[in-house]
Amino acid sequence: MNNNRIFPIISPIIAITSALIVGAILILIAGANPITAYTALFTESLSTYFGFGNTLTKMAPLLLTSTGVLLALKAGQFNIGGEGQIYFGALGSALVGLYVQAPGFIHVPLALLAGFIFGAVWGFIPGYLKAMRGINEVITTLLLNYIAIDLISYLVQNPLKEANAPSPYSPLIAKSAQLPIIIPGSLAHGGILLALIAVLIVYIVIKRSTLGYQITAVGLNQTASNYAGISVQPTIMLVMAASGGFAGLAGASEVMGLKYRLFEQVSPGYGFDAIAIAFLSRGSVLGLVLNSLFFGALRSGANVMQRSAGAPVTVIYAIQGLTVLFIAIALALEPKLRRDTT
Amino acid sequence: MAYLRLENITKQFGAFIANDNINLCVESGSIHAILGENGAGKSTLMNIISGLYQPDAGKIYLQEQLITINSSADAIKLGIGMIHQHFMLVPQLTVTENIILGTSKNINLNLRQKQVEIKALSQAYNLEIDPTAKVENLPVGTQQRVEILKVLYRHAKLLILDEPTAVLTPLEVKSLMTILRQLAANGHTIIFISHKLEEVINLCDTVTVLRRGKVVATTTTQQTTSQQLAELMVGRQVSLHLNKKSVASGEIVLSVKDLQVKDNRGVTVVKNISFELHAGEILGIVGVDGNGQRELAEALARTGVKVGYIPEDRQKTGLILQFNIAQNLILKAFKNPPFSRCGLLQQEAIKSNAVSAMEEFNIWAPDVNVKVGQLSGGNQQKIVLARELAGVPKLIIAMQPTRGLDIGAIEAVHQRLLAQRERGAAILYISTELEEVMAMSDRIAVMYKGEFVDILDAANATVEEIGLLMGGVER
Amino acid sequence: MNNNFLTDYLASTLRLSVPLAYAAMGGLFSERSGVLNIGLEGMLLTGAFTSAAATFYSGNVAVGICAALIAGGFVGLVHAFLCVTLRVNQLVSGLAINLVAGGLTSFLGRLIFSGSTQRLPVVPAIKIPILANIPVSGILFEQDILVYLLFLIIALTTYFLFYTNPGLNLRAVGEYPSSADTAGISVTLVRYVAVVTGGCLVGCGGAYLALVQINYFTEGMSAGKGFIAIASLIFGRWHPIGSALACLLFGATEALQLRIQALGVNIPYQFLTMLPYLVAMIALIGGMGKSTPPAALGVPYERNSAGKNI
């Protein structure tokens, strides 16, 4: 009985340790000091004031996007399009931030809403194509990523570009549309709270609401749901739109809380990290929060390790990959270990 | 001589003992029946013989040689062929591809030549089949034939058939019996599992009854009766006969005029069907599988009236196997009070609904949180019934409601439906089990190629007459 | 001049399609056996790196190609071990492979190729007499060994899948593993072989990228081609020829957009770079839509639930 409680904690720790050991070897080969690097990684990203702020800053888009992925997953849909939906959400909020004038208490929600809606549109399209036309959502969401990225690139370079900017980005959005900083002096902004609220909402919807029941039913068995009178196709479209909407919120929070403008590379791959996070969480909303925090720490720790220990970025990427891999292995082995010990 | 002998076979799943010290002896050239309730451990035992599972203890002797079977490949090499309860056919492949799967060490498929071989084989055993058809487009009865051919093609000497007749029409059952007798006469040894006691008595030489994983009796079919077997299986008295009260038929609940239904490929599969159905009446629909019954049922189930629909395939269309009992029971009503308030699920109401349904319908499970996928077919079916009847439906469409169930469960289903009839529900009872339909129904419609060839009065109809109509012979 | 333009266009289309097609074929083997493979990107990169490194040290392109084959197969083996034996979530395994491969190849690339530009020998083109002289399309017969090999692989894969026993086994395993298992086929073995073979093919695609197309290795040079290959695979409905054609479509629109830019047409370049994806999207919507994946794709096989509620 005791084992059941310990394994979920122990096995990820073993996994992370193994990844770090392999990483240490690589860091040594690269001529840096692994101990310095790891000290930096952990103390900075989790225990120092600013470091933790940075971790939270990274966590916000990851948590929002992975929430979307998880929601889609509940309805049996693979949303690989988080990336493009982030870009679109960023666009939506930037447009409202740039062209609408309103007091903060209206402007912020309005811009967030716009971010949600823009992301939702980008999620709805594959949802519609899947539900009504049976077109595989993996391919459409993937393709829409590229289209969104190019589209935003065009917009920030042409109509939305700040005059005289050396690089494509928009002017600053209105002060009233900016999210507040929640840890003074650091970069951690209101987007983190937004993400936590979003997760809470999704948790309640999935666990407690009839809508969540409906979504889960559709995800598990479309035929049976259909016979029971559940409208399967609208559910899929709704879920895909909402999934895109959450990713859109991630884009919006990056624009409104971090950069205060629309810029070219809104997401350096959050969409793909989010997929890994959602799957590693195995449907658990708490897992989503913890994994996002962990990935956030890993991502912000990457910068820290470079800065203070000179560990090359290539090694850090390898360590990140290995960590994901080893955690996945640990999770897969967990039931077996449990069986063997009981 | 014993062809197959099992000694103290034990198989556990976790803490659950599915097979408990089983001893079994199957004579060479005989047809041996295994009987038992849903979940008694029949399939588990057969899976051990066919190499899919490994026993935790015990020995297997084939022709008095101690053997170990580590995989299906081993079993096939030893001449053991099994037709699984849930078909092991790849729907996306053709009949030929399914039959030859895994049999050849050659690189080349030689599909043409194999098709010819299979055509010949099928004709030799009177199992008519189109070798080029895709399995997913075939009716279940035909799929069963493919399964049998698959085993024969592998030259199995010991044939295990796990509930092969559950999906066959009476005619098909008859021809299967002939084939099995012929095979036994040719020296094949056969293990036959069925919930239909008549079949067992008619076909088999010996019978072993399992209950809760243990052998409770082994006897010859000559020395026993259906009634005795039933009691051995269930461990209590079972009534094998329905006592159907007469109910005065009421208002017209359903009136169908010139119904046409196209399937998803655009072929008209239901043609010009017209009938009326009264409250308190059971209209049975019989016909060879694949004559439009399913499409008719689905079309009617969608009419929007308060309809209770018991679909043919409880695992795919009736239930969400990953949901627990309580969740499955609200599948149709989850948006309504008392299960939902302000869009939130009311766990208390859902749970108490499940508890009372389990009690009322005799659903056996440790508690309401058990995943439905882990229940036996009988219990799964009872959940479907409990849910579909909960809304006090005016019309009930029951499609193959007893398929694969043990006699205890069948009895329960029948009683439920008859109770609904007495309450005043109109019932459409669709089945390939001719005798069952005749016992249950007030009137019987015979369906052939999408049409009702005739509607008969159940009291006066004979099996022969209906059998001919089902075959498309007009009066 | 006009002929040249067409010939160049054709050649460019081909070159852009080849690495995609290798990756798509590799993915096809894996996914037809029921193992999701989102790690094509990482496998391409691995192939590109190892082929460049092996050629760099040995001075022999054949050694480079073999190394890419082996390395790709090795990554496939890792993926198979994770997905088939350990039953790790297949999507996560693929994503992790991409991350690790990206990091490791860059890391090793810096160790090996630091300083000087790599000078790798070229893979010689083999002219097929007569055919190569046909105007315009003759260019198809003036290619290097890897291109011919690809044509052969596409043909062989088609033959293998639909006309051979092992191919039948592969399809059965991908659609309904319990069925294959009860027919005496080892699901594990088939999946291992398929994923490893697939890895080898993707590795080859990487070798083409590094040795033929570019002639040196750079960090992250797969640049998303693995994902386009996945899109092609789905687009081509997991059929070798369909997938190859889908790759060709991507290659052709890419080559086209580069030519539109080169002709100085006044369209913002972002609209041109998105063209291949847009065209694919339109083609999907315009009726070439439905594609059903192998039924068991992404589902680890466990015998104890054989025949049960899958």
Place this chain on the structure above:
Amino acid sequence: NNQTTTSTSNFKIAIALPGVISDKAWNQSGYEGVQLAKQKLGVETAHVEKVSQPDQTEVLSDFARRGYNVVIAHGGQFDAAIQQIAPQFPNTFFIGVNGNVSGANIASLRIDHLQASYLCGIIAATMTKSNKLAYIAGQEFQATQEELRGFELGAKSLKKDIKITSTFTGDWNDVAKAKEATLALISTGADVIYQWLDSASATVLQTASDKGVYAFGNTNDQLEIAPKAVLTSAVKHLDVAITYLAELAQKKELKGEVYKLGLERPDILTLGKFSDAVPQALQKQVLSVKQQIIDKKVRF
């Protein structure tokens, strides 16, 4: 190798790079800049590579918080982040390379890209037979636009009707695409190509060489890569430029302005070796225009 080293001077500079330090071009030049500064000025250095845009503020502020005296942001895309961060850290000087910002503690370092590409334009216009020139870069932004404009102005100063087409691949990493883009340009008739790419640079030059057309090197003197194709190179010694600004900062002489460094600093911006294909007369002409630019007789 790239570890933090302590030194007596106690002056610390750091650089944030958008790409990888091994790209043999833009990012590598920035990295080499701080290495050179470390060597020449004895300062302590640090770097972070592959800084994505969402990470910019974090990286800049973290360096500042750690007491780095100079934080260099290597690329115009950092400008917005610099403006956002710099006011919070008055004791740190921020330098945006290729940037366009200035302030109390913000300086920008711009190489006058136009000047070198203008000279290349002159050479290209003389050497072309098809009267079609081409420009290829990874992405379009101010610096690449400026270079394109310089190239265009230079070419048109000789031949009014000359045609210049540009291609942007949209992905600095996609080397294969860059190569195909080059081939596409060549097949539409362009016979002199000016490129600004990083990892893909070499393949473009080699492709030009294979196809028998001319090209220019960029950033480094790339004549060696394809001696038959490369006419000359627009050599930008960003490392020297960075060291120069770092030195100013160390001496407390750095001002909050845009430092535009051009041909007047041959140690920073100059033309590379000419290939033999460039006739002596043309070389002379180009060098004299170069002098005119230095003397501010030619302005843009």
